[in-house]
Amino acid sequence: MTSAPSLLRTLLALTKPTVVVLLQVTALCAVLSHDLLEAGGFSKLDYAASFETIIIVFIGGYLTAGGANSINMWYDRDIDPIMERTANRPIPSGAISANAALIFGISISIIGVIWFNIMTNSVAAFWAAFSILFYVFIYTIWLKRTSTQNIVIGGLAGATPPVIGWAAAVGDLSLSTDSVNSFINSIFDLGSIMPWFLLLVIFLWTPPHFWALALYRSEEYEKVNVPMLPGVKGAKRTLVEMKIYIILLILLSFLAPATMDGINSTDSIYHIYGWTIIAISIWYGSTVFKILPDEEKDSNGRIPSAARSFWVSMIYLALIFVVVVSASAGQFGAVLGAILTVVIIGRNELKARKQINPFQTD
Secondary structure, eight states: OOHHHHHHHHHHHHHHHHHHHHHHHHHHHHHHHHHHHHSSSSSGGGHHHHHHHHHHHHHHHHHHHHHHHHHHHHHGGTTTTTTTTTTTTTTTTTTHHHHHHHHHHHHHHHHHHHHHHTOOHHHHHHHHHHHHHHHIIIIIIIITTTTTTTTHHHHHHTHHHHHHHHHHOOOOOOOOOOHHHHHHHHHOOSSSSHHHHHHHHHHOOOOOOOOHHHHHSOHHHHHEEEEEHHHHOOOOHHHHHHHHHHHHHHHHHTTTGGGGTTOOTHHHHHHHHHHHHHHHHHHHHHHHHOOTTTSOTTSSSSOOOEEEEHHHHHHHHHHHHHHHHHHOHHHHHHHHHHHHHHHHHHHHHHHHHHSSSSTTTO
């Protein structure tokens, strides 16, 4: 008979906790950015209210995203045992039955949406429900096994947490069902462009981030007939598409200061914040343009330049959100964000000169 601690570990594993926590960090950053902009800086921030919103968003976000991941594992129960990286997941390992995993996933997904509706507002609940349905039906069931653009379109589900967090932070939002136009306005009008900017950042970041890894790890997907772009179209075509997304990401970064409420081109923060975001984007972009698909692989089968780009992509996303939050606190925060950016990029570049592959253990 399965012990309670063992069952809890299994249920936790079904939610993909590492992935879910990373997703919720972007939502929590959106909450902080909203509250700092509204308060006018750290000194006037209502810390108790912000902390309460953060806890509410984290719980609801974990339930909804974790539920979607559980349903994903249920659907992929036929291919997970074949791939080495997924063979030890709860269902293929026998830790839980497929039906139990499905029931668990559906249950916590519904609870999460209800949680958002009760504890925040119906708009946040709508976007939480949208992310679940999009991830399960559009990505998992439809695109994952049929299209090389699976990760591109499916990435929209992973890009919604900042929108959910921002909507929750606004508070007094509600869905309008008076007409189609009023409904559309009610779900998109969050009082700021910022959450949509953050959504686009994650959406455009996802393909080059994931494909950098897939360049040297697409064999397992080929075994189970999941059409990853590098395996179907080849490395050179993949790099072309990665570069397109990077160019779009850099162009988007030029719009960053215009998405921050309350500042304009005459403010110094406008330029400090804007050029910091641009610099981070160009830095990450340069690693994609330096990927050499024919480069000799390391002892673990990785392409060093692709491994570095994958590593930098994670630093990039973290830095973007840190800079957004710090700049939301005012000019001093924007300066701190710029200094932090220079330090992190500088240290990373110095390490790269010694060892381009950050995963190399030899």
